[in-house]
Each structure stands twice: as C-alpha cells, then as structure tokens.
Amino acid sequence: MTEGGVEHNMEWTPSCTRRYRFKYEDESKETSNLMNLLGYGSGLRQRRINAYRKMDSLRNARFTNDVTTITAGSKAEGLTCFFESDMDTMFIIPHVVCLDVGINEETIPSHIIVFTMGTKGHNAGYCKLQQGRLTSTYCPAISNALCIDGCGNVLLSSTQFVDFFRHNSYPSEIQQHARAGPSLPWSFGPVAHDVVRAIRVHCPGILQNWAKRCRYWPPPDIVENVIVLGAFVNPIGFKGSEHYHVEWRICFNTGETELVNNLNDTQIKIYVLLKMIVKDILKPRKKVITSYILKNIVLWLAENNPQELFHSGSIFHWLKEGLISLRTAISRRQLPYYMIPERNLMAERDLVSGQQDELLKSLTCLIDEGPKILRRLKKIRQAIIGHKEPLLWYSKLRIEFEILYLELSIRQMQCKDENGVVNTSDIILLILCYGMMEVLNKIIARMHSEGTYLNDKTQLIGMILG
Known part of the structure; x- marks a missing residue:
C-alpha cells in the first residue's frame, strides 16, 4: 500500500443498521421541520439547484468556444444562500482530454489535444499526465505547462498550469487571493469565488470499479448518470510527494453533485448538521475536518444502509452514526474516498497528536448528547429561542x-x-x-x-x- 493509502474493509465501513425504531424520534421530526424553516427543505434546495444549472447553461451557451463553466460545491447542491458561502466554480479547459492507459486516442476527434494518465508510482487518486497527441489547436495554458522529466517524457506540470492563470490580469474591482490547493480564489464585493481550472478525463475503469460495488444506494439510474458525467483532473499533487509539481488529482465533481442531489431529505439534513457541528463546536485548526470529509461520511452511510431507515424520525440516530464515523476517521487517520476507496482523505490532513486527542475527546462527548446538541449550533439555537x-x-x-x-x-x-x-x-x-x-x-x-x-x-x- 502506497503512502497515504487506506485499508477499505468492513471493519471501517459503517455497519448496516437494522433497527426500525429510533431514539429521539419526536425530537428528530421537530428538528427536520425547523431545518425546513431555516432554508434546508427539499423544495427550496431544488429551486437553488435548478437556478445554478440554468445560469451555467446560459453562460456556456453565450461563450460556446470558450471554457465550460460548472458550478460545484454547496451552491450546486442547493445547500447555501447566495452570500452564505463561497461560490465554487470549475472552468473546464476546451479541446484537451486525458485518457486512461489502454484507451485508443484515435477514438478522440483529431482537433483534441490528448494526454495519457499514468497512475503507477503515485498515491491512489493522483496521476501524471504524459503528452500524447498534440494538434494545431493552440492552448497557451497547456503549452506553458509542458515540462520534461528525468526519462525524457513530456509531462503537464500542475504547478505551472496554475501559475499561468495566477499571472493573468483581472479587472481592478476584483480582489485576488493566495492559491488554495488547486483553486485560485478571488472576490467581488461580498461574493467570494473559488475557481478551479480542470481537464476532462476518460477513465472508465475507475468508474466501473465504483459502479459494481454492492450497495443499498444510489439506485442504478443514478449510478449510470454518474458514469456518464465522467471525471476530471485538478491541478494539485499529493502533499509531500516528490512528484508534487507534476501530479494531478482525479476528481468526480459533477458526479458527486449528482450523488448529493439524490440523497434523501434526512441524509441532507444530517450532512448540514455535521457541518454546523464542525463549524460551531469542534472548530478544528487548519481545516483538518472539511465539508468534503463530512460529505464522504454521509455518502458511505447512505450506500451501506437501507434507505427506508433514513426518515424524519431518525435524524439523531444517523447524526450519532456520522459522528462515530468521524471519530473513527480521526482516530485511525483513515477515511476512504467514496469514489476511489484506495485514496485516504485523511492522509494530507495536518493532524498533530495534540489536536487529534482534543478532537477525539470532543467527539466522544458529542456522540451521546442527542437533541441537546442543537443548542450549541448558532443558527438552530437562534431559531429555537425565538x-x-x-x-x-x-x-x-x-x-x-x-x-x-x-x-x-x-x-x-x-x-x-x-x-x-x-x-x-x-x-x-x-x-x-x-x-x-x-x-x-x-x-x-x-x-x-x-x-x-x-x-x-x-x-x-x-x-x-x-
């Protein structure tokens, strides 16, 4: 197992819960209704999802020969108001594609620049992009990021790729911020944007491995949708890797949005409550616990348990299960990535022993709090006392x-x-x-x-x- 790998087995994976009566059912139903009033109901979430899809469609129709714009993150998932969190946006570079080993580049239209994705010798979920077919299509971001490794192979440098866009000029009213992972953040007035430039990837093998798992969720039609949406590579290497500057991370942003948007109402509310607990109670330093980690925990819970167990009366039961899974991930420093389980999402977390002990102690106390935990969540507490x-x-x-x-x-x-x-x-x-x-x-x-x-x-x- 490479550095940063994860042992994915049933010992870690949350076990299937078969109890059909849950503790705190009445309190769970009241909490569900309260969260509807706070903007987390399915109706408003769907309006948000549809609105951002429509705006993406309008942008992409207007700029047909330019990059494809995709709204991602909490906005695409319908979980936040306009100013409530950053606007996560992906810009997909046109006329470029990466192919997994074994895919014939002759199947790709002749005007498309082709790179081959190599995963051997890299941590799970990361790869290098080796130059395949160049075309007459001019793409300065690609040309400026080409480099040669010690074996004479022409690779696409993720660091140089990001640097090309970092040095672009922006209008004076836009404030640029320091690079954050693969993102080049900027803000305009009260709206903060996290912008990632990405490249499409054809990697049917990875997606088929995900699709063939035994599962309770998602249903076959959603699995097929995720496969069709495909994958991307984002310009960021594995932290601490000797190949960091030429590594790219394999991502499934649109597929993951599809998955979150097909969680049921209770599963979404568990995800939101977990995020509130991290923000208002745990308050970890250096983003040790990100929303992405919490999202993966909820996706695993949904996959491994019958869907009829997730209802408005079981919120506190599943919130407890989510907190237990988070404690396990922090204790073992292991959390398998939902799409590529061999990738360990905790491997790159700056989790020092003192902070680890502190988080484990806090989580152990939180796990059995039940409905009392709501009074420690700012947004819900204000609604309760009003x-x-x-x-x-x-x-x-x-x-x-x-x-x-x-x-x-x-x-x-x-x-x-x-x-x-x-x-x-x-x-x-x-x-x-x-x-x-x-x-x-x-x-x-x-x-x-x-x-x-x-x-x-x-x-x-x-x-x-x-």
Whole structure:
C-alpha cells in the first residue's frame, strides 16, 4: 500500500443498521421541520439547484468556444444562500482530454489535444499526465505547462498550469487571493469565488470499479448518470510527494453533485448538521475536518444502509452514526474516498497528536448528547429561542426573497446583449425587482414596529442571503 493509502474493509465501513425504531424520534421530526424553516427543505434546495444549472447553461451557451463553466460545491447542491458561502466554480479547459492507459486516442476527434494518465508510482487518486497527441489547436495554458522529466517524457506540470492563470490580469474591482490547493480564489464585493481550472478525463475503469460495488444506494439510474458525467483532473499533487509539481488529482465533481442531489431529505439534513457541528463546536485548526470529509461520511452511510431507515424520525440516530464515523476517521487517520476507496482523505490532513486527542475527546462527548446538541449550533439555537410566529413569518418572506433573487440573477443573464450590458427596462426584470422591494419593505416595517431601525436595504439583503 502506497503512502497515504487506506485499508477499505468492513471493519471501517459503517455497519448496516437494522433497527426500525429510533431514539429521539419526536425530537428528530421537530428538528427536520425547523431545518425546513431555516432554508434546508427539499423544495427550496431544488429551486437553488435548478437556478445554478440554468445560469451555467446560459453562460456556456453565450461563450460556446470558450471554457465550460460548472458550478460545484454547496451552491450546486442547493445547500447555501447566495452570500452564505463561497461560490465554487470549475472552468473546464476546451479541446484537451486525458485518457486512461489502454484507451485508443484515435477514438478522440483529431482537433483534441490528448494526454495519457499514468497512475503507477503515485498515491491512489493522483496521476501524471504524459503528452500524447498534440494538434494545431493552440492552448497557451497547456503549452506553458509542458515540462520534461528525468526519462525524457513530456509531462503537464500542475504547478505551472496554475501559475499561468495566477499571472493573468483581472479587472481592478476584483480582489485576488493566495492559491488554495488547486483553486485560485478571488472576490467581488461580498461574493467570494473559488475557481478551479480542470481537464476532462476518460477513465472508465475507475468508474466501473465504483459502479459494481454492492450497495443499498444510489439506485442504478443514478449510478449510470454518474458514469456518464465522467471525471476530471485538478491541478494539485499529493502533499509531500516528490512528484508534487507534476501530479494531478482525479476528481468526480459533477458526479458527486449528482450523488448529493439524490440523497434523501434526512441524509441532507444530517450532512448540514455535521457541518454546523464542525463549524460551531469542534472548530478544528487548519481545516483538518472539511465539508468534503463530512460529505464522504454521509455518502458511505447512505450506500451501506437501507434507505427506508433514513426518515424524519431518525435524524439523531444517523447524526450519532456520522459522528462515530468521524471519530473513527480521526482516530485511525483513515477515511476512504467514496469514489476511489484506495485514496485516504485523511492522509494530507495536518493532524498533530495534540489536536487529534482534543478532537477525539470532543467527539466522544458529542456522540451521546442527542437533541441537546442543537443548542450549541448558532443558527438552530437562534431559531429555537425565538418565538414561533415571528420565525414562521420571517422564514416565509426570506424564502420568497431568495427565490426572487435567484430568478432575477437568471433574468439578468438572459437580458444581456453581446457586450454584456443588461437591458434594465425588461418588464420581467422590473417585476422581479418590484417583488423583492415589497419583501424588503415588509421586513423593515416589522423591524421598526418592534423597535429595530434598519433602513439600509443593501445591508438587509446581505443579512437575508447570508
């Protein structure tokens, strides 16, 4: 087993739970309803998912000869408001593809630049890209990232690939930030963007190995969708590898989004609660526990257990199982990647022994807290201690405003001319703006009646969508 590998076996994998009566069923159902009011219900999540898909479609139709834009992360999964978290975006480099060993490059259209993916000698989930077929297609990001290894092979350097884009010029209103893994983050006003440039990969062997596992979930049609969506390589090497600068990470961003979007309502809420616990209670240093780790834990729970056991009355049972799985991952420093189980997601975590002990102690205490844990989660605690009527009233208006804002964002893209200028006289655009102003005025009026004075509508929008 290579460095950073993982022993994937049933000893680690959460065992199938066959109990059909769960502790804290009433409290679980109340928590599920409360999370609906906070914006985590299936209806609003689907509206978000559809909106970001539509915006991606409009961008890609507008720039047909340029990169393909794909929204990823919590936005694509419908889990966060517009300003609530970073906007994760993938830019797929056009006219370039990577092929797994054994795939005939003659099956690829002649104008496409081809690289061969080599995994031998690299940690699971990582590879090098060796130059295959070059074409007359000019791609400066590719040309500038070519290098020669000690054996005379022409490789594509992940470091030089990212550096090419890092040195690009940006408009003055955009603030660039330091590189974060494969991402080059930037921000524009209150919106932070994590942008990753990626290359498509044809690796049917890896996907078939994933697809043929025995499982309770996902169903066959979703498995097929994930296979069709395919894979990418992101420009980042395995931390500490001697080949770091020429290594690329194999990823399934669109497939993983498809999987998360097909989790049921309870599974999604477990994922959200785990993220809240990490953010509000555990507060690990150096991103030892990322949302990606929590996502993988939930995917494993979903795969290994009958779906009928995940219902509104079992939230606290599965939250406990998720925390136990997290404790196991930290204790053993092992968590198999859901798509490539041989890859250990904990291998690159900066988990020093002191922090490991601290996290294990905290998790051991949290595991048996049950519903009491909710009072330690800021967003839920505020909802619990508030009065029911104002919460219901505000939740209805907040959801209405967010839906209008999403529709406005789509309409603005539809109303742009060839120079990117929005037609502000568009009647649908004006109706959406009027609807948003009505909601803001209702909220401001109630705040005034209760002794809170806030007339800055821009600030209020940030509070509603943050």
